[in-house]
Amino acid sequence: MPYARLLPPILLVFSNVFMTFAWYGHLKYRDTALPKVILASWGIAFFEYLLMVPANRLGSTVYSAPQLKGMQEVITLLVFAGFSAWYLGQPLKWNHWAGFALIVAAAWLIFLE
Template structure:
């Protein structure tokens, strides 16, 4: 039986990696006047730190979770991180239909964990 730490560490690492990923993918939207090449290079630099957390999260997490479970978990974490980022950093609050769509994705992820 996996310990609590073995179950939680991948979740924490995926949470951290998704913070970096969200900034790499969407952070530049606040700086639309920046040259695209500069934005691409900056995003790659940020993504490096995402991978430094995401790869161990999946490697270590695979001892406890299946690959589909890790992916489902990652999707829900991504949505939560993105919702906070969108509202707080970009100033774009989510509307009811965004929340409804995210909820359906969360239900899909939940189904992956049923045995």
């Protein structure tokens, strides 16, 4: 399958958008009751799983499980950085970027053969 290398990261990006909204989107609505927020987050997370599970299943044909996890972490950080600045109005500071860079370096090590 020629798309086997490309499709998993694409699915992971979209999955992470849903995940980030499920985990952090409610922070803009602190006055909303916690049970409502939890139910809404579960509903959003359903769509995350609809993309995450196929991404990992298809990705496992060309990537190892540690490589998929490393890729997932880097994608999560990139999606979160945009989300934090755009949606929450909390742009990342230099130390956040530095910490994220260390995680990216760790993911890069995972891909070394």
